[in-house]
Structures are given as structure tokens and as C-alpha cells.
Amino acid sequence: MMNTAQPNTIILEASGLSKRFGGLLANDGISLSLGSTSGKVTSVIGPNGAGKSTFFKMLAGFCAPSAGRVRLFGEDITGLAPHKISARGLVRTFQETTIFPELSALEHVALARQLSRRASDLQVFGGTAAARRDEERMRADALEILRFLDLDGVADSIAKTLPHGYLRLLGIAMGMAASPKVLLLDEPYAGLNPDETDRAVELTRKIAASGVSILLVEHDMKAVMKISDHIHVLYFGKKIAEGTPEQIRNNEQVIEAYLGKEDEDLGL
Amino acid sequence: MKQEQRRDLSAILLVLTVLLVLPLLITQSHYLISVLMNCAGVAVIASGVWLTFCIGRINICQAGFALIGGYVSAILIAKAGLSFWLALPLSCLAAALCGAIIGSAILKLKGIYFSMLTICLTEAIRLAFLNGGALTQGAKGITGLPQAFSGDSPLPLYYLGIALLALALGVVWRVHYSRLGGIFRAMRLNEDLAESFGVNVWRYRIMAFAIACGLGGLGGSYFTLFTQSVYPQSFTVEHSIYYMLFCFLGGLEYVSGAMIGAFSLTILFELLQDFQQYQSLIYGVLMIIVMLTLPNGLMALRALSWSLPLRKGAVK
Numbered sequence: 001m002m003n004t005a006q007p008n009t010i011i012l013e014a015s016g017l018s019k020r021f022g023g024l025l026a027n028d029g030i031s032l033s034l035g036s037t038s039g040k041v042t043s044v045i046g047p048n049g050a051g052k053s054t055f056f057k058m059l060a061g062f063c064a065p066s067a068g069r070v071r072l073f074g075e076d077i078t079g080l081a082p083h084k085i086s087a088r089g090l091v092r093t094f095q096e097t098t099i100f101p102e103l104s105a106l107e108h109v110a111l112a113r114q115l116s117r118r119a120s121d122l123q124v125f126g127g128t129a130a131a132r133r134d135e136e137r138m139r140a141d142a143l144e145i146l147r148f149l150d151l152d153g154v155a156d157s158i159a160k161t162l163p164h165g166y167l168r169l170l171g172i173a174m175g176m177a178a179s180p181k182v183l184l185l186d187e188p189y190a191g192l193n194p195d196e197t198d199r200a201v202e203l204t205r206k207i208a209a210s211g212v213s214i215l216l217v218e219h220d221m222k223a224v225m226k227i228s229d230h231i232h233v234l235y236f237g238k239k240i241a242e243g244t245p246e247q248i249r250n251n252e253q254v255i256e257a258y259l260g261k262e263d264e265d266l267g268l
Numbered sequence: 269m270k271q272e273q274r275r276d277l278s279a280i281l282l283v284l285t286v287l288l289v290l291p292l293l294i295t296q297s298h299y300l301i302s303v304l305m306n307c308a309g310v311a312v313i314a315s316g317v318w319l320t321f322c323i324g325r326i327n328i329c330q331a332g333f334a335l336i337g338g339y340v341s342a343i344l345i346a347k348a349g350l351s352f353w354l355a356l357p358l359s360c361l362a363a364a365l366c367g368a369i370i371g372s373a374i375l376k377l378k379g380i381y382f383s384m385l386t387i388c389l390t391e392a393i394r395l396a397f398l399n400g401g402a403l404t405q406g407a408k409g410i411t412g413l414p415q416a417f418s419g420d421s422p423l424p425l426y427y428l429g430i431a432l433l434a435l436a437l438g439v440v441w442r443v444h445y446s447r448l449g450g451i452f453r454a455m456r457l458n459e460d461l462a463e464s465f466g467v468n469v470w471r472y473r474i475m476a477f478a479i480a481c482g483l484g485g486l487g488g489s490y491f492t493l494f495t496q497s498v499y500p501q502s503f504t505v506e507h508s509i510y511y512m513l514f515c516f517l518g519g520l521e522y523v524s525g526a527m528i529g530a531f532s533l534t535i536l537f538e539l540l541q542d543f544q545q546y547q548s549l550i551y552g553v554l555m556i557i558v559m560l561t562l563p564n565g566l567m568a569l570r571a572l573s574w575s576l577p578l579r580k581g582a583v584k
Contacts, residue, residue, distance in 0.1 A: 060464065062460055062463075081463070082460070082464060083464075083466050083467055083468045083469065086463070086464055086465060086466040091464060091465070092464045094458065094461050094464065100453065100454075100457060107450075111447075111450045111451075111454060111465075112465040114447075114451065114465050114467055115466035121448060125442050125448060127442065131446070134447075174461075175465075177465060178464070178465045178466050
């Protein structure tokens with residue numbers, strides 16, 4: 001989980017990312033940099049349809065940009081397959097709909113620990129000693145991750161019996177299992193009650209404090225303002241502002257385009 | 269071992285034991301033996317279809333790969349003069365290789381699109397063999413292959429079928445209940461999620477499909493051995509659909525599902541021989557009933573919720 005990059009390397013940098021779906025320009029030349037200090041929390045906000053999801057997908061390799069580059073620790077990762085991007089330390093989490101109902105929390109995280117597997121597929125198939133050692137190590141790692149996220153209490157609970165808030169955290173734990181250097185969180189607080197949100201925000205902080213840079217897309221303004229070191233605002237596919245929560249709160253363009261139109265039901 | 273896994277293993281062991289012992293009890297009936305050989309063969313082929321269900325693909329081209337296995341065996345034995353002991357594994361490998369090559373092109377598709385394409389593929393493979401010239405001998409097929417085992421007794425061939433079935437189930441079992449099965453399950457649930465934690469989805473899709481096609485080839489080769497012939501009509505779209513239905517009937521959550529489905533339906537139709545011409549009709553109605561009332565297949569029936577008292581962790 002430690003960031004081993006050079007002190008002056010930009011952790012993650014998107015430059016001029018565009019995505020065109022037929023006649024629709026979902027992302028129009030969006031640039032974003034996480035700077036060179038690890039362990040910061042950066043948020044991408046914007047009303048529904050602003051292009052946040054598309055932007056996230058392009059960063060993690062799930063859809064190819066029409067133009068622009070993505071660099072991770074100075075290396076160009078544009079157009080790489082998602083699993084290769086994950087292996088380089090940029091990991092995306094999903095919402096809780098992607099949980100195996102019959103597996104325990106521990107099994108989820110152990111399964112997501114795939115990248116640390118050393119035994120070959122053939123060894124796994126044959127159930128050799130190396131594969132069994134791997135299996136034990138992956139479970140031990142998984143337990144450690146759950147402990148770190150204060151989820152070890154539900155390690156043996158079957159996913160379908162867990163409350164919604166836990167499932168969301170389990171999704172984050174699965175992301176952590178890939179040993180990310182940069183973690184992309186996809187609406188981590190959506191659908192959580194205030195208590196659960198507080199808990200999840202606390203957890204996000206803890207992950208960031210361990211040296212993982214966090215980039216999140218979120219609708220919950222209160223949580224975003226509370227947790228972010230830096231905020232980028234998208235509006236109809238364009239980036240209209242970036243800055244600290246304080247700056248965003250006072251940015252006229254943002255207020256006009258987004259916050260100020262709260263009553264007009266722009267998805268707030 | 270979990271409850272389901274124990275039940276699964278119990279079903280496999282029970283069926284295999286019965287199959288091993290049965291010929292000793294019923295020594296007279298060549299007919300019964302040939303029915304069971306047929307069951308074992310289709311179960312091997314259907315277990316491949318079951319494996320493609322694991323990665324979330326409904327595979328309706330398995331008959332095509334069985335046909336590849338059958339023809340490769342027949343050609344190797346009749347034209348190259350190989351012994352069937354060599355032809356059997358080689359045709360399995362040939363089918364797996366074809367599966368890997370074709371799979372790398374078509375496995376990008378999902379859901380109904382994949383299924384539609386695989387139906388066409390069964391037909392395309394059949395037509396390829398029909399028009400294969402002197403090598404495949406067109407509609408006449410390749411006939412008059414030498415007997416695999418000398419002598420009148422069908423038992424050696426019968427036990428070969430049981431051994432192949434055990435092998436197929438063993439392979440699928442190891443894949444399903446090892447880490448690979450976990451990866452396949454993750455891919456079935458959400459390929460993006462699997463990819464986000466570092467799974468090379470493309471590679472595992474092809475791996476699963478190649479194993480599945482290999483099993484199809486193995487079963488097809490076995491049929492060629494015991495019918496001593498292969499025709500383009502030996503395996504058609506209809507068969508492909510049956511293999512898929514066997515899996516639905518047996519249950520997609522249990523490795524034994526394909527085998528249970530294959531044996532129950534095949535034996536059922538031997539008993540209902542007078543209605544042979546209505547087979548497709550009865551299959552269709554039966555499947556609608558199964559899907560409506562038993563979405564998880566026979567193996568999930570409460571009435572079957574028994575298992576042998578297997579020691580915990582005895583088989584992993």
C-alpha cells in the first residue's frame with residue numbers, strides 16, 4: 001500500500017480526455033492531476049449526466065478515450081486493458097450490486113486478492129502445495145484487509161445477510177485487495193444513511209492516511225465537502241472548475257451551474 | 269467442504285459407483301449397457317456445456333465440437349492408422365484447440381448474441397464436414413472403423429466410458445471448486461468487477477471455453493469409437509440444444525448437474541421409446557416446466573438434500 005514512486009512524479013494525470021458516443025460528446029477535453037503527494041482525497045462532482053462515470057471508465061481502462069492520454073506515475077496507460085491497469089496500481093471499485101450472495105465477506109476479499117497469486121493456473125488446478133500455500137496467504141491477507149477496514153467482525157458472514165452499508169464497504173475492501181496505489185471509488189456513499197456515511201467517510205480517510213491516493217465520484221455533497229482535499233467539477237462533459245472545497249463552495253460558475261440550481265432538480 | 273459441495277460429490281460418487289457395479293448384476297443385457305454408454309458419452313459432452321455456463325455463456329455449439337472430436341478420431345484411425353488410444357486424447361486436444369481459436373473471436377459476445385452465434389457455429393461445423401471432400405467423405409461419413417476392443421463383450425468400451433466420465437467430472441470439479449472457479453464465478457457475475465481486481469478476463473474466458481470444447485471432442489470421439497462411424501448428422505443443432513437442457517435440468521450450481529440431467533433425460537426417453545417421434549416436443553414442454561418450477565435444477569431439490577457422511581476436507 002506504500003507509495004514507492006519518485007517524489008516528483010505525478011501520481012495520476014489525465015490530459016485532454018474526450019469521449020464521443022456518436023453525436024454526443026460525453027467528455028470534452030477533461031484534464032485532471034492528482035499531484036505528486038500520495039494519500040490525498042480528490043473528488044469529481046457534477047450533476048447527473050455530467051460525464052463523471054464515463055470519465056472514470058476511461059481512467060480505469062473500461063472504455064477507450066476518443067482523444068487524450070492517461071498517465072499513471074508518468075507511464076502512459078491509455079488504452080491498456082483494465083486488469084493491466086489494476087496491476088499497475090490503479091484500481092476501481094464498484095457499487096454493491098456486484099456481490100456474490102453466497103460467499104462470506106472474507107471469501108470476497110480473498111477472491112479479489114487475485115493479483116497477489118503466485119501459483120500458476122495449472123498449479124491451482126492440480127491443487128499443489130504451492131497453490132494451497134497461496135490460498136492460505138490470500139485468506140490471511142484478506143483478513144488483514146478486513147481488520148484494517150474494521151470489517152473483521154463480519155468476516156464470516158454470508159454477503160446476502162449483510163446490511164447495505166456493509167456491502168458498500170465490502171466493495172471497497174475488494175478494491176483494497178488489489179493493493180492499489182490509486183483507488184477510484186464509484187459513488188461510495190450512495191444510498192447510505194447518515195451514520196453509515198460517517199463510517200464510510202472515516203474509512204476513506206483511513207485508507208488515504210495509509211498512503212493510497214483516492215479519487216471518488218459522489219453525489220453526497222456534504223460528504224464530498226467534508227472529505228476532499230481537492231474537487232473537480234464536471235458539467236455537461238466539460239470541467240468547469242477545480243479547487244479546494246472552500247474554493248468550490250465560493251466559485252461563482254459552480255454555484256450558477258450546479259449548486260445554485262439546487263431547486264431546479266439537477267440531481268442534487 | 270461446504271454442504272452443497274458435499275452433496276455434489278455424493279451425487280457423483282453414487283452415480284459412478286452404480287455404473288461400476290451395475291454390469292456385474294445385469295450381465296445379460298447388452299441393450300442396457302449400450303444405453304448407459306450413450307448416457308456416459310453425452311454426460312461428458314454436456315459437462316463441457318456446464319463449464320461454459322460457469323463463465324456466464326450459454327453454449328449451443330457443443331455438438332459441433334463433439335463432431336470435430338468424432339471426425340478427428342475417425343480420420344486418425346481410418347486414414348492415419350493410429351490406435352484409438354492415441355486418437356482419443358488427440359481429438360480432445362484438437363477440439364480444445366479449435367475451441368480456443370474460435371473462442372478468441374466470439375467470446376467477446378454475451379448473452380443471447382453469443383448463444384445465437386453458437387447455434388450457427390454448430391451448423392457451420394456440420395457443413396464443413398459435409399463438404400470436406402475425400403477427407404470426410406461427405407454425407408456418407410466415415411464408417412467401418414475397426415472395433416476398439418476385440419471380442420464380443422461391450423464391457424471394456426463401457427468401462428472406458430465410465431472412466432472418461434470420471435475424468436470429465438474430475439476436471440470440471442477441480443476447475444469449479446478451486447480458485448479458478450471463483451474467478452469464473454466473478455466473471456459470470458460481472459466481468460468488469462473481475463477485471464478490476466486484476467483478472468485477465470480474456471484469458472480465462474478462452475481457457476474455460478477450450479476446456480469445454482475439449483470435453484465435447486472427447487465425448488464425440490468416444491461415440492465414434494462405439495458406433496465405429498461418424499456422419500455429419502451424428503451431432504447437430506438439436507444435440508447442442510439437448511446438452512444445454514441437460515445442464516438446466518440437472519442444475520447449474522452443481523458439477524454433477526450435467527451428468528444428472530444427461531442420465532435422467534436419456535434414460536427417460538429409452539423408457540418412453542414408443543413416443544420417440546415426440547421427443548423434441550416432450551423435451552420442450554419438460555424444459556418449460558423445469559425452468560418455471562425448478563430454476564436451480566434437479567440437484568437443488570429439497571427431497572435430494574442428502575449427502576454421504578464425507579469427512580470434512582477429505583476432498584478439496
